[in-house]
Structures are given as C-alpha cells and as structure tokens.
Amino acid sequence: MSPQSGSSFLRPEPGSGVSQLFTWEEIGLHSGQKNSKQEKWLVINRKVYDISQFHWRHPGGTRVISHYAGQDATDAFTAFHKDEDLVQKYLHSLLIGELAPDQPNCEPIKNEMLVNDFRELYSTVKKMGLLKSSNLFFAIIFLHAFLLDIASWLTIWFFGKSWIPFLVGVALFTIAQIQYGFFQHDLGHISVFQKPKWNRLFHFILVEVFKGGTCSWWRHMHNQHHAKPNCFRKDPDLNMHPFLFTLGKTLSEELGKKKKKYMPYKYQHTYFTCLAPMIFVVFMQLTVFRFTILRKKWMELIFIILYNIRVCLMYVPIMGFKSFMAYYWLARFLESNWFLWVSQMNHIPMNIDYDKNLDWVSAQLAATCNVDQSMFNDWYTGHLNFQIEHHLFPTMPRHNYWKVAPLVKSLCAKHGVQYHCKPLLTAFADILRSLKESSVHWEDAYLHG
Template sequence: MAPPQLDSDAPVREKEVVGSGGSAPRGFFTWEEVGLRTGRIQPYNEHWLVIDRKVYDVSRFYKRHPGGARVIRHYAGQDATDAFTAFHLDKNYVSKYLKPLLIGELAPDQPNSEPNKNQLIIEDFRKLRSTVEKAELLKPNILFFFLIFLHIVILDVGAWFTIWYFGTSLLPFFLGVALFATAQCQMNWFQHDLGHLSVFSISKWNHMLHTFLMCIMKGMAAKWWNNLHFQHHAKPNCFRKDPDLNMHPFLFALGKKLAAELGMQKKKFMPYNHQHKYFFISGPGALLPFFQFSVFYFSIKRKEWVELALMITFYIRVCLMYIPIMGFKCFMAFFWLARLLEICCFTWVSQMNHIPMHIDYDINTDWVSTQLQATCNVDQSFFNDWFTGHLNFQIEHHLFPTMPRHNLWKVAPLVKSLCAKHGIAYQCKPLFTAFGDIVHSLKDSGQAWYDAYIHA
C-alpha cells in the first residue's frame, strides 16, 4: 500500500522515502501542521500522529489497527511516542505496519514533543523507561503466573467440590458462591495480565491464551475487553475518549467540571446529588447486564465467531458441572449471586483508582501527567496485592502497562522520585480510604451538578 500523499498546503518536499508501494514524497512538518490533522478539523480530515519524530498518516489504517480503531484515533494530531512504546512489546514487528504510513518527519527546529508540553518530564520519563528495560523489569516470571493460574483452578474446583460433597444447605451454598466468585475475580486479574501482554515475552502467546481463557473460564470476549481497555489506558479519565466514562452521564455525574456542565445544560438523567447513595446498587447492578449483553453484541457485530463459540462453552461447562448436583433453580441462584459478588468486587477495585481523580476532556498533556492525574495507588500488603490483582499499583501499571504485575513494586520508588522532581502529585492511600473516596467524590461532583442545575 502506497503512503497517502501530502496535502497541497504541506511544506516543500525535502527527501524521498520508499514504502511498500514504491517511492513517495517525504517532507518536514511542524507540530502546528500535525495538530490540524485530528480528523475533526475541516478541510484537514486526515488522521496524523507522531512517533519518534516521524509523522504517520493513519487515515486509512486506523480501522485495521489490531489494537482497535479508536485507540489510535485518540492520538490523531498528537505525539504518540510514549503511548506507542508503552503498548507494544515487539517494536520490530509493528514497524512493518508503520513503514507504509510514513509521510515525513518533524522539521529540525521542532521540539521532540508538542511545545505546550513539559519537555523535561518527557525526557526524564524516557530515561526512566530505558532504565526499566535495562533492569529487565518488563520480563515476566512464568512461575509466578503459573501459580496465579493454579490457585484460580483450585478455587474453581473447590466451589464445585463444596456443593458436590456437602450439598446445597445454607452454609455450603454460600461457601460455594464465595469460592466461585473469588475464582472469577482472580480470573479477571489474570486475563488482565494476558491482555496487557505481561505473562509471556511473546505477544502472540499472550493473545492466544487470553482469547482461550477469557472465553472458556469467564464467558467473556477477549477482543471486546481489549477494544475498551486499551482506550482507557491511552486516555484515562478523558471524557469522550475513555470508554469507562461513556455510560456514566446516564447514571453518574463524574468530575466537578463535567458535572457542572451537565447541570448548566439542565440535564437530569438521574438525581445526581444522590448518586453517592445509589452507587452501591446501581453501579454493580448496571454493569452486570451491560457486560453480559455487550460481549455477545460485540462478538456478533464484529463476526468474532471463534470467540463466540468459546464463550458458549463456558456456560455449557458450568451448567454441566452444577445443574446435575443442585438442580436448575438452585444453580441459577448460585450462578447469578456469584456474578453479582464478582461485579461488586470488580467495580470497587477498578474505580477506587480513577473516580476520585481528575476527570476532564483530553487536553493533550505529556504521558506521565496524563496517567498521574487520572490514577492513584493503594498501600502495598500481601492481601491488597492479591485482592486487587496488584492494581493497587495503578500508577506504575498505567505508566508501564506491559510490565508484569510482580515487578510493579520495584519500579514504584523510581516513579516517586520522578514525580517529586517535577512536582507531580503521587497519591497512595489505604484500601478502605480508597473505597471511601469513591463515595466522597461522587457526593462532591453530585453537589456540583445540583448547584449548577439549580442556579444556572
């Protein structure tokens, strides 16, 4: 495929570059010219981005992007260097996709990133990234992940054994529910590791096992998860770019600024000034049917028939395991109660690091500032590490999304030093304080909505 031609208003061509479709003009560009190519500014309807000072036109490619169309489009008109580095394990393999898209590079007088960004933070983080790579902190420990998977299997089998051996009286029933829900929670964190390519050093192995285990052990679609979660990591807490915020205006008003906007627009989908009260029910209660419906809708719409078939095997498996020993009605109560407990755990753990943090539109800050203003940590302990799947190190996980979770604590002191040097807030709190901050944040933003709604 030949690289797309430059616009007529592009600067004078300086060089020639050979792509997969032959030779094509190559020019020098300014950040201002790149910034116009967001796909939303007429007449510049292209999507350009910059990686390591090279300018790429992804206008025709983004729909075929293996990581999802939206995640690459979120960086249109911006420097995507640190995001590109963070998400891809094999840079040489990915370069074959980039080469045909190359249309030029930044002019020599242009800084390495957009002029409005803090160049010192960017340079220091890239040095930190180099230190992390040299220290092999991105290298996974296979034994660690094998033990993680083994304990999930033990929990899953233990749930079935409890019902099979002790029956369905009150105590074994709830013990079985607890074991099954815990196995599913821990499987959430393990599939998260696989999705982030942090279990194996080879991307293909991560993808294959992620698809297999996500489908047959959780009944969920791996590509559905990747499509949503990569966008979240690319632009966390950025309204209209982070899909974790997409359903919130209908249930919650998040962030004081956005909540006040809803109020001034007289939008009242819910009584947001009471959202800190109904979050306990509607948060998990809304996610459970949403996840169940959206995974099947996504797979059918995208024609992911293999994933769909594997997902169905999950439901066949659990039915064959439990219905013969407990009956259909008892099984339905068992299964959906466990699912509800699982989604409650997932909601609280996944939101404790983000809802209390800054929520805004994308203002295109540097990678470090983007991640730090949207994430916080929870204190380290054996229980916190296990219960949250090491997502208590959310800051480090967002800065280095492919880093194996067992190494996150090792890089934390280096990240703290970087933040202290540049005056960036590094928040770390106790587990129950983090849970409480979700409620406090919802109350504050709900009040901001109410004040604007009443007085605007």
C-alpha cells in the same frame, strides 16, 4: 521547507521515502475536527505518520490509535508495543516526514523535561529486566484460581446445597472468577509471555473457556482506557456518564448548565453501592453477545455458549436449575461489586475532563492513584493497587511494580508532580466522596447555571 498548510498535493505518499518537515500546527490541521478530508496524522519519535487509512486496520483497534491524531504518540507507542521490531513494517509504510528541527518533542512543551526524564527511566527499567515476567509467579496465580474454581463445585457436590455449603461455594466461585479476571488482564496487556502471540492465545483460552467472556471486546475497551484515562469521549470507562452518574467537576457543571438530569445525581454516592453492580452484570452479559455478533466474532460466540453449557452441566445435576441460577447470579453480582470497587478506586477520585493533550506521564498521573502495598492488598486488587506504575508501564508484569515504584516516586518528586497513594479503605471511601462532590457541582450548575 515545510509544506503549506492543507496543500496535500505537496505531501509525499506514505512510505515513499521522501522526507518533509512539518510543524505541530500543520499536523494539527491535518488531524482536527475541521479537517474536511478526515486525515489523521500523529508523531512517534519526531517522525510524522499518516494513519488516515491504517487506523481502520490497526490491530489494537481504530479508536485507540485515532485518539492520538494530531498529537505526540511516542510514549503511548512504546508502552503498548512490547515487540517494537514487529511493528516497524507498519510504521515504514505510513511515514510521510518528520518534525522540523525548531519544533519541540511534544506539543504543548510545558513538561518536556519530565517527558525526557521518563524516557530515560523507561530505558533504565528495560535494562533492569523489569519488563520480563516470572513464569512461576503466573503459574501460581492461575493454579490458585483454578483450584478455587474446582473447590466451589466440590463443595456443592460433597456437602449439598444447604445454606452453608451454598454460600461457601458462591464465595469460592466468586474469588476464582475475579482472580481469573486479574490474570486475563495480565495476558491482555502482553505481560505474561515475551511473545505477543502467546499472550493472545492464552488470553483467548482464559477469557472464553474459564470466564465466558470475549477477549476482543476487552482489548477494544481497555486499550482505549489506557491510551486516554479519564478523558471523556475517549475513555470508554466513562460511558456511565451521564446516564448513571455525573463525574468530575467539569463534566458535572457542563451537564448541570444544560439542565440534564438522567438520574437523581444528588444520591449517586448512595446508589453506586447496589445499583452499579447490578447494572454492570446485566450490561456485561448483553454487551458480550452484542459485540461478538456485530463484529462477527463467531468463534468467540461459540466458546461463550460452550462456557454456559459447561457450567450448567457441572452444577444443575447436583443442585437443580433454580438453585444454580441463584448460585451463579449471586456470584456474578459479588464479582461485579469486587471489580467495580477495585477498578474505580484508582480513577473516579482523580481528575476527569476532556482530552487536554497532556504528555504521557502527566496524563497517567492525573488520572490514577495507588493504594498501600501489603500481601492482602496485592492479592485482593490483582496488584492494581500499583495503578500508577501499571498505567505508566502497561506491559510490565505485575510482580515488578513494587520494584519500579521508588523510581517513579523519585521522578515525581524531581518534577513536583504529586504521587497519590492511600490506604485501601480510604480509596474506597474516596469513590463515594468524589461522587458526592460531583453531584454538588452538578446541582449548583443545574440550579444557578
């Protein structure tokens, strides 16, 4: 028998071993906005867990797990946790019951067959060994970025700071930094080593020593993005709405009806090219320091400062402080441009809305698209041209995306779900097209709403 909705005295304590049956309605009542007790329940493999207190201690961050309160988190849990045995001790202490037999695996049940087929696909992928990485591949990825980093310094040291070596050095430094960025992305997703602890160790070293960033901030932001991509108020990548851009039809019309105009949105497809990268550079630098100080990540702050000291000691003696400032910030601006175009081409043209509690597969496919495969596209995007596969299997090493892509396409074809794939330049153009379309929706609502 299910407990009465809201009668917490009938609910067993988490981890007590007492099994009770719940409906999706009851789980929702204990996780919704009207829940005065601020409870948070979620479901994994039909088991109901109370994360009301645990979410504050969640190693992946409080927000990423809280985003699934009241929902089925089975596929998200599987996707994020490579070492499932490691997390079982946490789950056992949070268990309060399970779904009643008459309840579907997920709510809503619209795509339950798609969900079941994806779970079979995930098991197949695991048996095929596609979640295991190649040490040689990632060694080459790091080595080529490291050699480019060294080459940028050697160019200035040997040829001086005249225009040609200056620009060549900037290009080499930019490429090295963006490739370090793609590699830290692999480490952050626990896709390089089998053991999470080794990924976290080398993630710390790469981000702090080679990029001067903070790995804690990256995990805090990026895990949320993968949990709920393109979901407003849950995906932090949409924080630029509405202060810089208005995004998607729903949010743009909503903003227009409220008569909000923070920027000249009519021209956002124009100022995206130059304004967004400049703001991103400044935002990143300020955010890194703010995050480490507020979260008291003192070790990370020390390494960030040491990184900046090291880079200055390497370049200032051979080119002077003013030339180095121009050198460094031009490289950061170019890196920011590169990163923004690559990261946004897969998401901004796709559906942007509030969280609709879609199943894992539908949510990822609605928010992501692919870019055609080629050796250049793979390298230029850090294999994020396979964004669909990356979002469905975030711990999969990127050198295996092309192997799983045909299986994902077959799954989509079977269930009539669109699998978006386009040329690289078309993907870039679609960013501007979608920004233009969003501005039209905003303007129409602003003037006539």
